[in-house]
Amino acid sequence: MTPQGEDFSAWYNELVAKAQLVDRGPARGTMVIRPYGYRLWELLQAELDRRIKDTGHENAYFPMLIPESYLRREAEHVEGFSPELAVVTHAGGKELEEPLIVRPTSETIIGEMMAKWVSSHRDLPLLLNQWANVVRWELRPRMFLRTTEFLWQEGHTAHADEADAMRETMLALDLYTEVARDIAAIPVVPGEKTPGERFAGAVRTYTIEGMMRDGKALQAGTSHYMGTNFAEAFDIRYTSGTGRLEPCHTTSWGMTTRMIGAVIMTHGDDKGLVLPPRLAPYQVVVVPIGRGDQLERTSAAARELADRLKAAGVRAHVDDRAQLSPGFRFNDWELRGVPVRLELGPRDLESGTVVMVRRLGDEGKQSIPVSSAPDVIPGLLEEFQEFLLRRATAFRDGHTAAADSWDVFVEVVASGWASALHCGAPACEDDIKAKTAATPRCIPLDGAAETGRCVHCGEPSAYGKRVLFGRAY
Amino acid sequence: MTPQGEDFSAWYNELVAKAQLVDRGPARGTMVIRPYGYRLWELLQAELDRRIKDTGHENAYFPMLIPESYLRREAEHVEGFSPELAVVTHAGGKELEEPLIVRPTSETIIGEMMAKWVSSHRDLPLLLNQWANVVRWELRPRMFLRTTEFLWQEGHTAHADEADAMRETMLALDLYTEVARDIAAIPVVPGEKTPGERFAGAVRTYTIEGMMRDGKALQAGTSHYMGTNFAEAFDIRYTSGTGRLEPCHTTSWGMTTRMIGAVIMTHGDDKGLVLPPRLAPYQVVVVPIGRGDQLERTSAAARELADRLKAAGVRAHVDDRAQLSPGFRFNDWELRGVPVRLELGPRDLESGTVVMVRRLGDEGKQSIPVSSAPDVIPGLLEEFQEFLLRRATAFRDGHTAAADSWDVFVEVVASGWASALHCGAPACEDDIKAKTAATPRCIPLDGAAETGRCVHCGEPSAYGKRVLFGRAY
Ligand SMILES: [Zn+2]
Numbered sequence: 001m002t003p004q005g006e007d008f009s010a011w012y013n014e015l016v017a018k019a020q021l022v023d024r025g026p027a028r029g030t031m032v033i034r035p036y037g038y039r040l041w042e043l044l045q046a047e048l049d050r051r052i053k054d055t056g057h058e059n060a061y062f063p064m065l066i067p068e069s070y071l072r073r074e075a076e077h078v079e080g081f082s083p084e085l086a087v088v089t090h091a092g093g094k095e096l097e098e099p100l101i102v103r104p105t106s107e108t109i110i111g112e113m114m115a116k117w118v119s120s121h122r123d124l125p126l127l128l129n130q131w132a133n134v135v136r137w138e139l140r141p142r143m144f145l146r147t148t149e150f151l152w153q154e155g156h157t158a159h160a161d162e163a164d165a166m167r168e169t170m171l172a173l174d175l176y177t178e179v180a181r182d183i184a185a186i187p188v189v190p191g192e193k194t195p196g197e198r199f200a201g202a203v204r205t206y207t208i209e210g211m212m213r214d215g216k217a218l219q220a221g222t223s224h225y226m227g228t229n230f231a232e233a234f235d236i237r238y239t240s241g242t243g244r245l246e247p248c249h250t251t252s253w254g255m256t257t258r259m260i261g262a263v264i265m266t267h268g269d270d271k272g273l274v275l276p277p278r279l280a281p282y283q284v285v286v287v288p289i290g291r292g293d294q295l296e297r298t299s300a301a302a303r304e305l306a307d308r309l310k311a312a313g314v315r316a317h318v319d320d321r322a323q324l325s326p327g328f329r330f331n332d333w334e335l336r337g338v339p340v341r342l343e344l345g346p347r348d349l350e351s352g353t354v355v356m357v358r359r360l361g362d363e364g365k366q367s368i369p370v371s372s373a374p375d376v377i378p379g380l381l382e383e384f385q386e387f388l389l390r391r392a393t394a395f396r397d398g399h400t401a402a403a404d405s406w407d408v409f410v411e412v413v414a415s416g417w418a419s420a421l422h423c424g425a426p427a428c429e430d431d432i433k434a435k436t437a438a439t440p441r442c443i444p445l446d447g448a449a450e451t452g453r454c455v456h457c458g459e460p461s462a463y464g465k466r467v468l469f470g471r472a473y
Numbered sequence: 474m475t476p477q478g479e480d481f482s483a484w485y486n487e488l489v490a491k492a493q494l495v496d497r498g499p500a501r502g503t504m505v506i507r508p509y510g511y512r513l514w515e516l517l518q519a520e521l522d523r524r525i526k527d528t529g530h531e532n533a534y535f536p537m538l539i540p541e542s543y544l545r546r547e548a549e550h551v552e553g554f555s556p557e558l559a560v561v562t563h564a565g566g567k568e569l570e571e572p573l574i575v576r577p578t579s580e581t582i583i584g585e586m587m588a589k590w591v592s593s594h595r596d597l598p599l600l601l602n603q604w605a606n607v608v609r610w611e612l613r614p615r616m617f618l619r620t621t622e623f624l625w626q627e628g629h630t631a632h633a634d635e636a637d638a639m640r641e642t643m644l645a646l647d648l649y650t651e652v653a654r655d656i657a658a659i660p661v662v663p664g665e666k667t668p669g670e671r672f673a674g675a676v677r678t679y680t681i682e683g684m685m686r687d688g689k690a691l692q693a694g695t696s697h698y699m700g701t702n703f704a705e706a707f708d709i710r711y712t713s714g715t716g717r718l719e720p721c722h723t724t725s726w727g728m729t730t731r732m733i734g735a736v737i738m739t740h741g742d743d744k745g746l747v748l749p750p751r752l753a754p755y756q757v758v759v760v761p762i763g764r765g766d767q768l769e770r771t772s773a774a775a776r777e778l779a780d781r782l783k784a785a786g787v788r789a790h791v792d793d794r795a796q797l798s799p800g801f802r803f804n805d806w807e808l809r810g811v812p813v814r815l816e817l818g819p820r821d822l823e824s825g826t827v828v829m830v831r832r833l834g835d836e837g838k839q840s841i842p843v844s845s846a847p848d849v850i851p852g853l854l855e856e857f858q859e860f861l862l863r864r865a866t867a868f869r870d871g872h873t874a875a876a877d878s879w880d881v882f883v884e885v886v887a888s889g890w891a892s893a894l895h896c897g898a899p900a901c902e903d904d905i906k907a908k909t910a911a912t913p914r915c916i917p918l919d920g921a922a923e924t925g926r927c928v929h930c931g932e933p934s935a936y937g938k939r940v941l942f943g944r945a946y
């Protein structure tokens with residue numbers, strides 16, 4: 001496999017295939033998510049879904065095929081998505097009277113239904129979520145990161161006023177921040193997008209940005225306050241307590257299979273994937289060693305150990321593929337990012353021990369009593385989870401610097417993120433991008449109040465605080 | 474609501490809307506699955522997914538857009554689906570060189586990937602499952618039963634030989650039978666389809682058939698042995714232990730959102746839905762009664778009770794909508810099929826009791842100590858689940874009869890199922906359908922050996938046992 005330092009992009013492309021996460025689909029930019037990759041998604045999905053439900057949202061399902069006219073009702077929205085649409089023109093053996101769009105996102109069709117379902121202030125807030133596939137035609141596809149079809153959840157909510165809708169917008173951002181940090185071990189930075197980077201039709205767009213190991217940023221989830229734009233376009237109105245007809249304030253927010261790409265690029269190294277235990281399909285792999293009768297005995301012991309680990313709540317797997325050497329199997333599970341490997345050879349059987357190897361860290365090989373493994377491993381996995389978050393945080397902080405001059409800015413964004421004052425002018429953003437490939441990733445929520453001169457053009461700064469700039473996926 | 478006895482079809486259409494299960498989508502034959510309907514699906518999905526995983530299958534995800542040429546590779550398959558396809562002809566602002574089909578099912582694209590993934594007998598069996606949306610253009614749509622887009626799981630597996638593939642085919646049928654019976658309380662009949670009713674491209678098709686309360690049959694899940702048809706068309710081959718290149722034997726099997734329609738039509742009555750507790754989004758609804766201060770006190774007590782029920786593993790909900798009368802709320806939850814209602818009025822508060830009402834059964838209202846509710850309710854829900862299965866079984870058996878003459882056959886299929894000998898000729902099946910609207914639903918697996926004369930044409934019987942005939946959804 002190409003080393004990260006040589007060609008990060010080649011490393012990524014080779015790894016997603018070799019680790020059997022994904023395969024190319026036949027239609028342009030589509031991907032097959034293989035069982036190992038899909039399990040990662042399922043585990044992430046379960047964590048996010050639980051939090052979405054716990055905060056009062058209900059799942060529903062809306063049709064994937066949307067009449068073309070729906071998208072035209074909100075001008076900015078259709079403009080934002082037009083070049084990416086896939087269009088069904090024929091069905092049931094005939095040409096359709098009105099073409100149907102394969103949903104690129106569902107604001108329009110959900111807006112249409114919200115208008116039917118909301119009439120009184122008692123119907124608000126309406127808190128919906130959908131798990132679905134969406135299609136956005138992709139000319140420069142990249143597995144997980146930019147694919148023509150991807151999987152996601154999309155939250156769509158309607159509220160009586162701006163304050164309530166903004167609370168919801170920030171709640172969704174908080175959920176994403178928490179899932180990224182606590183489950184994927186990615187220390188994302190939550191913040192607001194500058195106007196030039198807003199979602200099509202949104203009044204405010206918030207994002208969580210993670211730093212990948214090549215210093216680039218990845219937008220790992222977004223949350224949008226739509227104001228009354230969609231409510232006006234789709235006639236989502238309610239009668240207030242005083243009997244007045246008012247437009248709703250809506251939000252939408254999404255997290256996608258892109259998160260798997262973020263996990264790979266935040267933690268992976270030249271040996272392959274490194275998976276946070278909370279997302280790892282297998283948290284522990286037990287590898288029995290030996291030949292013939294010996295292998296049968298160590299395999300039986302490995303299965304017994306795996307059963308005891310499972311009973312302790314650990315996702316354990318036994319790799320007893322007799323046709324493959326132990327070394328090959330060790331490398332395979334390192335490539336596939338399993339947090340802990342347990343090696344079980346004939347001598348371990350005699351001494352009642354097992355050799356424990358972490359996927360990362362300085363501890364090296366360690367022999368522990370096999371009987372204690374189910375007690376020891378859960379804590380070890382928690383430690384490993386925390387270790388990955390600490391390591392990623394240190395990496396992010398080590399590659400982020402304040403930039404108060406253009407020279408420093410250029411140097412910093414070559415390998416990481418620059419925290420800089422900016423004038424807020426879209427044209428100035430464009431200039432910066434043309435010169436450095438860096439874009440404003442977000443205005444961090446927790447940034448300290450500060451004003452001054454734009455790092456690029458010298459005009460007075462906007463936003464009242466610094467903006468984070470970086471090259472991005 | 475129209476009574477079942479007057480117009481079953483009108484009853485169904487009104488109920489799915491009034492119970493807020495579903496709404497019509499804008500594109501022909503599409504449906505919006507509302508939160509209450511989607512929760513039913515999620516609960517069914519969780520039960521089925523667990524069983525699919527426990528039997529060694531892995532979930533994956535395959536692209537929804539399939540090149541048209543893929544479908545043409547298996548002749549029977551393309552013929553079976555051609556009139557139902559939705560076709561993407563334009564994407565990314567251009568006309569596509571090759572149109573893309575929105576998957577009507579995924580045998581072809583999964584076959585293409587299996588060919589890449591299988592090389593040795595060690596790669597077999599390959600046991601995959603996918604949860605996905607599919608599109609089949611529907612000219613006579615019916616919510617949940619026949620919709621242009623629906624949700625399902627599709628299992629796809631590859632095996633070394635017929636025996637192993639047939640074991641898998643029957644295993645999937647067993648899973649479906651179990652989920653229908655134990656979770657949905659539908660006493661389905663598992664059996665084989667006659668050749669005329671086989672899936673496009675299959676060698677053998679198995680089905681589970683449930684009887685709805687109008688005496689019609691509903692196919693609630695199917696499992697197909699494909700022989701080597703798809704393996705030959707997609708080049709899915711493996712090297713055997715002796716070094717020979719052999720085609721795989723494949724299977725596919727699916728269960729869909731149609732199951733929700735089956736639940737509605739198996740258990741519902743003139744008051745509305747009747748939900749089996751294992752699928753009910755709310756197993757218990759607590760309705761506080763009173764006005765003003767009283768309602769505040771009973772509502773607080775209702776919430777406390779609901780919390781204690783939740784702690785006991787019961788899905789409980791409090792309906793404290795002050796603007797609606799108790800009677801309206803009682804009817805609403807009867808309409809929505811909640812198994813048990815608990816009424817909590819000011820006098821109940823004083824006496825420390827709660828009034829318990831089952832959705833069905835002869836017990837009437839019953840007052841129980843509020844403190845005992847969390848102990849009593851779980852068992853009551855189990856009883857209710859079993860009661861529904863017994864009731865549906867009695868209904869099915871009461872509407873199924875042996876038919877050894879044509880006159881009896883005609884009479885029986887007018888209101889239920891006929892168990893009859895048949896010659897097996899497709900032309901004779903067509904005649905029967907033209908005269909009675911009944912079709913062969915399946916050849917039940919547990920049918921006793923029997924031969925004789927066809928109930929319709931008098932030719933010698935086929936299959937060595939009786940066939941179940943009925944009108945069907
Ligand atoms: Zn500037």
Ligand SMILES: [Zn+2]
Pocket residue numbers: 895896897898901902927928929930931932
């Ligand atoms: Zn006949």
